Every structure is written in structure tokens, then in C-alpha cells.
Amino acid sequence: MEFGKIQNPDAVNFTLPPGSAFNARIWAAVESSHRPVVFIGGPIWANKDYVGKVYPSNAKERDFLHYYTRQFNTIELNLTHYQIPTPGMIERWKVEASPGFTYCPKFPQIISHERQLLATEGLTEEFINAVLNLEEYLGMTFLQLPPTFGPDKWPILEAYLKSLPDELDVAVEFRHPDWFCKAAIWQQTLERLYQLHRHVVITDVAGRRDVLHMGLSSPVLTLRFIANEGHPTDYTRTDAWIQRLKVWFEKGLQTAYLFIHGGGDNDTAPELILYWTRQLNKHCGLNLREPVLQPKVVQGSLF
Numbered sequence: 001m002e003f004g005k006i007q008n009p010d011a012v013n014f015t016l017p018p019g020s021a022f023n024a025r026i027w028a029a030v031e032s033s034h035r036p037v038v039f040i041g042g043p044i045w046a047n048k049d050y051v052g053k054v055y056p057s058n059a060k061e062r063d064f065l066h067y068y069t070r071q072f073n074t075i076e077l078n079l080t081h082y083q084i085p086t087p088g089m090i091e092r093w094k095v096e097a098s099p100g101f102t103y104c105p106k107f108p109q110i111i112s113h114e115r116q117l118l119a120t121e122g123l124t125e126e127f128i129n130a131v132l133n134l135e136e137y138l139g140m141t142f143l144q145l146p147p148t149f150g151p152d153k154w155p156i157l158e159a160y161l162k163s164l165p166d167e168l169d170v171a172v173e174f175r176h177p178d179w180f181c182k183a184a185i186w187q188q189t190l191e192r193l194y195q196l197h198r199h200v201v202i203t204d205v206a207g208r209r210d211v212l213h214m215g216l217s218s219p220v221l222t223l224r225f226i227a228n229e230g231h232p233t234d235y236t237r238t239d240a241w242i243q244r245l246k247v248w249f250e251k252g253l254q255t256a257y258l259f260i261h262g263g264g265d266n267d268t269a270p271e272l273i274l275y276w277t278r279q280l281n282k283h284c285g286l287n288l289r290e291p292v293l294q295p296k297v298v299q300g301s302l303f
Contacts, residue, residue: 002226003175004205005263009228012206016240019248020215021183022190030219030252038288039102039139040258040276041072042269049267053293065093069101071291072273074139076224076259080105081144084126090133102139104222104257105131113146116153117160124160128168140222140257142201143172150176151185154192161196171222171257173201173211180210193217204237219254221245227272229263234272242279249284 006012045068051059055067068075079085085093085105093103108127111120131138145157157172164170172193180186193200194217203211205226225241227234245256260276262269270293277288 002263004203004207004211004226006207009206009231009233012209012233014206014233014237014240016244017212017214019244020187020190020213022187022194023214023216023251025191025194026216026219027251030254034254036249036253036284036286037255038258038280038286039074039104039256040260040273040280040288041068041074041076042266042273043076043078043259043261044266044269045075047266049265050270053295054270054291057294065096069096069098071270073098073100073289074102074104074257074259076142076261077103077105080127080131081107081109084108084123085130087130087133090130094134094137097137101137103131103134103137104139104142104259105134106142106144112144116146116149117156120160121163124163128165132165132168140169140171140199140220142222143170144201145172145174145176147175149174150178151189154189158192158196161193161198166197169199169220171199171201171220173203173224175208175211177210180213186213186215190215190217204241216253219252221248221253221256221258223257224259224261226261227263227268230268230271234268235275238272238276238279242276242283245280246284 045065046061051057054071055064059067108123111117111123111127131141161170179189190200198217199220199222200215200217201222201224202213203224203226205211206228258276260269260273262272270291274291274293277290280286281288
């Protein structure tokens with residue numbers, strides 16, 4: 001079962017909560033006079049449904065990444081959650097990337113979930129060395145904590161984050177409910193991340209509204225937006241986020257990584273990313289390149 005997935009999104013209150021109280025600390029430390037940098041994309045490039053819609057109708061599977069990086073400017077790289085990329089993989093990703101594209105790799109689950117950040121020095125060094133070789137194509141990295149990793153394990157997380165190189169941008173995704181059930185614990189967590197110069201992931205998913213905590217530990221947003229396969233609320237939720245981002249950009253949000261999941265097989269993600277992009281340009285005064293989607297040709301009888 002996908003994290004936070006439910007069968008009936010109609011029953012969910014999708015109203016965005018107010019921003020965390022700690023965000024005022026972030027806004028007080030930044031200037032809001034610059035143009036924000038926005039990266040927007042999905043979690044997958046290897047989707048055959050994108051042929052003839054996102055990719056050319058004659059695209060081969062080996063070419064999907066090449067075409068993906070020319071339609072979107074980032075990807076939530078879940079592949080690295082399951083294996084540490086080889087030098088050959090890193091080199092291919094660099095060759096296929098278009099200028100300005102960023103990969104946002106997830107820490108391997110053997111580090112985050114199986115060993116829960118303990119006795120992972122060798123694996124961590126191997127992963128970091130691999131992704132740093134992406135050079136200008138490396139964006140935010142994700143450290144997704146397992147649902148069993150609660151606030152009592154903060155010392156482990158703190159030691160791990162301190163061990164990582166400063167040049168590695170890291171956003172932490174928290175899933176244990178105890179991080180959020182008491183406001184004081186969550187505010188303290190944001191404060192600690194702020195002191196460590198680390199970022200935090202916000203996840204907007206139907207079945208776990210607590211992880212939509214609306215807190216920031218830096219002027220960088222990392223958002224995982226999980227849609228429901230084209231349900232009407234996918235678009236009304238987007239509208240609410242656009243208005244929130246407009247306010248946050250005005251307050252001084254400098255960078256936004258927006259990862260739009262369509263839900264299911266992500267067949268509907270490209271249409272939703274296009275909608276996000278158009279609304280960001282319209283309401284936030286941005287000039288993001290829109291993906292060009294072709295209407296799918298439906299094969300069938302003429303009679």
C-alpha cells in the first residue's frame with residue numbers, strides 16, 4: 001500500500017493548514033527582493049504511457065530519460081532508494097540531462113530503513129561520492145525516515161546529519177506521527193534542523209494529513225504532492241498551494257522543489273505538472289517553461 005493512499009478522497013478535508021510558527025524565523029532572516037528558483041517534475045521517467053504524450057510517438061524506452069529532462073527540470077529520484085548508483089549510471093544521467101536539470105536522489109533504504117542510520121559509514125560514503133559526481137545536475141537529496149523512526153531517535157538523526165558534507169543539500173522526510181502530535185516537539189525539530197543547515201520535506205497526501213506540517217527549516221521548500229489519479233481535488237488542492245506559494249515567495253522563499261505525483265502509475269502526473277506550471281507563472285509572476293503535451297492517439301476501430 002502506498003504511503004497515505006486512501007480509496008475515497010471525497011471524504012478528506014484538503015484545506016491547507018496555516019504555516020508553522022517557526023516559519024517567521026525563516027522569513028526574518030531572508031530578503032524577499034529576489035526571483036525564486038523553482039524546480040518542478042515527477043517521480044518517474046520510465047512510463048510507457050508518456051509515449052505519444054510527453055515523449056515522441058516513436059520514442060524507445062532507452063530514450064525516455066533524454067526526453068524527460070527536456071520536458072521537466074527535476075525528478076524525485078526514487079531509484080537510488082533501492083540501489084546506490086554505479087559510476088556508469090551517474091555518467092549516463094549526466095549525459096542525458098538538459099542544461100539546468102537537477103536530479104534529487106533519495107538516500108538508499110539500506111541506510112535509512114534497514115539500518116536506521118546506524119553503522120552506515122561505508123554505505124553513506126559510497127552514496128555521497130556517487131551523487132556528488134552528478135556535479136551541476138545534483139539538486140536536493142531526500143533522507144526519508146521510516147515510520148518507526150520517532151523523536152526519541154533524534155540523537156541518531158542529529159549525529160548522522162552532522163556527518164554529512166556541507167555541500168550536500170539534504171531534506172529530511174519525517175513519517176512517525178509522534179513528530180507532529182505535539183507542537184512543541186515539531187517546533188524544536190525545525191529549530192534543530194535550522195541550526196544544522198538542513199532542510200525538511202512537506203508531504204501533501206490524502207491519508208496522512210499530519211505530514212502536511214507546513215513547517216520550514218530554511219528558505220527552501222521540498223514538497224511531495226501526491227494526487228489521486230486525476231480526481232477533481234487534485235486541481236483545487238493545487239490552486240490552494242499556488243496561493244500559499246505566492247505568499248511564501250513574497251516573504252522570501254528562495255527555492256522550491258515541487259515533486260508532483262499523479263497517484264497510481266503516475267499516468268496523470270504530466271497534465272497536473274503542466275497545470276501547476278501555468279498557475280505558478282500566472283499567479284506568482286514566474287517564467288517557467290511549460291511541458292509540451294500531445295493529445296494521446298487512441299487506437300481503435302473506426303466503426
